[in-house]
Amino acid sequence: MTEEKKSLNFIEQIIEEDLQSTHSRESLKFRFPPEPNGYLHIGHASSICLNFGLGERYGAPVNLRFDDTNPIKEEQEYVDAIKNDVLWLGFKWEKECYASDYFQQLYDWAVELIKNGDAYVDSQTSEEIAEQKGTPTEAGKESPYRNRAVAENLELFEKMKNGDTPERGHVLRAKIDMAAKNMLMRDPVMYRCLHKNHHRTKDNWKIYPMYDWAHGESDFIESISHSFCTLEFLPHRELYNWFLEKVAQRGELKPKQREFARRNLSHTVVSKRKLMQLVEQGVVNSWDDPRMPTISGLRRRGYTPNSIRKFAESIGVGKRENIIDASHLEFCAREDLNKTAPRVMGVLNPVKLVITNYDEDKEEFLETENNPEDETAGTRNIPFSRELYIEREDFKESANRKFFRLTLGKEVRLKSAYIIKGEDVVKDAEGNITEIHCTYDPKSKSGSGSEESLRKVKGTLHWVSVKHALKAEIRLYDRLFTVENPDGDKEKDFMQFVNPNSLETITGFVEPSLKSAAVQDKFQFQRIGYFCVDKESKDGEPIFNRTVTLRDSWAKKK
Structure with a gap:
């Protein structure tokens, strides 16, 4: 094996092996597929760097595709924020795509599955369906509606689409195997009735595809060659492939799903639900609060795109989850800002x-x-x-x-x-x-x-001359949680580990040259740390966010 091959991560090794057997360079195509139900965080940044980085390495196109299949949680605000984050990190996508672009195709394929006996309409409640799923060691029970006639299934499915069925009235399920060892293969739900307004399709649809049905098929429609996702989707790979086998024609190249491990960051949480909780309960002021691990929060705090890309590159991709100390991200910020940030008093x-x-x-x-x-x-x-x-x-x-x-x-x-x-x-x-x-x-x-x-x-x-000093608001940000892994103890609420001293606001004095500093300008305050001009600054009344100290101040606390 050459030195170049030895330096490849396992994702790149998969691609190199495929190039020797099933794929050509011209067939390579990647995607970054966020759900527009919140702001992107540092974990997403690693995924962005992975997929777009592969595009740069192999000269292959990369799509930005929004998996917008849940109108209950999705908003245009999140779409706009995600696009802004990807561009800010320095990447450009080949095509901007949406799963909602494919709703008609997905529906037509679902009809074909019904006609071929691979899907049926189930009229049970979600609770009844869940009860019949069985356990990992016990087979599930078949739905009493599993053997409905094809004609009846088609009629009911069309009524679902037209909005003639109340919410929770019916679901469409794939007909696979209620005794499968992989419980995701036990007749998974493909569609549910939702009479909700979608941020793009408005009220055109009364049914919405489930993620597992829409995801792989969207990859297939876009001719994605490799679908990379995090480890929790490993059990989904079998279902991903089953659905593809049902829609792909003989000889057509199907997307290949492979999984990599999350890289969790210490002293924070990255669950969108929990980040939303921090915002809604006023622990932080917004999604882009500089204490948040969101890309927009890091940007507002003063992190540079290059520092985040270097961080993602340095931690790499692996097959086992672990926690990366936040000090490493801070080190990447210092390294970059040291080269670029002007020194000021x-x-x-x-x-x-x-x-x-x-x-x-x-x-x-x-x-x-x-x-x-x-x-x-x-x-x-x-x-x-x-x-x-x-x-x-x-x-x-x-x-x-x-x-x-x-x-x-x-x-x-x-x-x-x-x-x-x-x-x-x-x-x-x-x-x-x-x-x-x-x-x-x-x-x-x-x-x-x-x-x-x-x-x-x-x-x-x-020092600063008193006669010439410019008064400034200084926001000293610290880590949002006091423990390394706020999610580590499932018996305790992560909110009890919130750092009460994560923000200290003081008044300081800076040299007069900073009067003309613009929002997002970054500086090293000599002997103190790196600071960034906040967006809430006014003319002649600057607000500075501390990005990082000059040294790792948390090392002394360990």
Whole structure:
């Protein structure tokens, strides 16, 4: 086996083997088939990257197909959000398709199954059908309607389609084997009566196909060569193939379903039902709340498409489910933002610093680099004056040798500015420090080339000029759940593990250049972390979402 073959994942190995036997490169075609009943999450991002990535690797078309067979839960809002997410990740689809495009074809095929004795109308209740299914070790019981005459089945099925049958009145079932070991093969339901308005077909249909019937047949209609899905669909593969055998003509190439394992992310949930619960109960503000694992939430928080694609690539595809630590996703964000995000000054917990030997009316502009990781990023000028804001935790009146920030009697450098020395403090009546007084060395200006400017001190602090500072709302986001696997204990409600400190909102000060920052602009606040401009920002009143800290702050908690 060549080195290239060794590097293939098992999905690619399947395709390579098929190319040697049953398929040509021209016959390869993939799809991403979301249900438009919620927003896509990080798990979907992996599936998107897998299917569209295969399209790029093999030069094959990829369809975006919405499996819109349940009008009760589906909305156009979700369709639009899904399309936006796929495009934002950097992928383009060959065709935009909908299972609802095929409702007539699916109905016509169902009629053929009835005529061939492979389907029948069952008039039992859903409870009665479920009771007759049997157990994994006991065969099911046949429906009393299983041997209805073909003519009667056709008449009843047409009445179902025309809306002459009440909801829950009848269902259409495939006639397979009530003793099958795979319980999904025990006469599965193909259609149910639903008198609901569909977001695309409106009120044209009164019956809707079940997922198992519509999915494989939609793949077949679109000439999909390989249908990749997650492991929970492995038992469905037998039914998927049975339906295809009933509609495909001899010699026609049928889609091939294969399964891969989910990659669950720690400290979160990805069930759409549970994500919906978080939104509806006000735990988060919306589907795109930056604490949500949705692609739109990650985008709003400041994650880049490249960081998510790198994450999906790095975790790969496998045959066994496992939990990926959220710190790995955060690492991918840091890696990408470190290369692209401009460095700026921002102070989140400010205390005033007064340089007593600096002229009160003087101000100057100091040159600083935009991003030392990017040689093309250039420099900018930032204002400097007598009064500055620094981080409160960057000062102690007295400290041991391991404290390399500002303290009385010791020197530190202000980033891209001067060396200062702590001299005194001013306190309020409660003993809280309100001002730190210091002196500066005028000859120590960064980049001046003088001997003093090259003098080394152990600490460097970021700062913002008080006179020029821009007040900003800072939203400090943390993980949404306090435990690695909120779904792990089935005896407990996942909601009890919600992190009460997942959002802290504070007021900080940033350098004035950020006044013109646009929504979704990303920055590194020096020595603090990566931040993104939120969509709720207003002119001159920016809101910054913390994307990730500079280091893995959760590592200390483990």
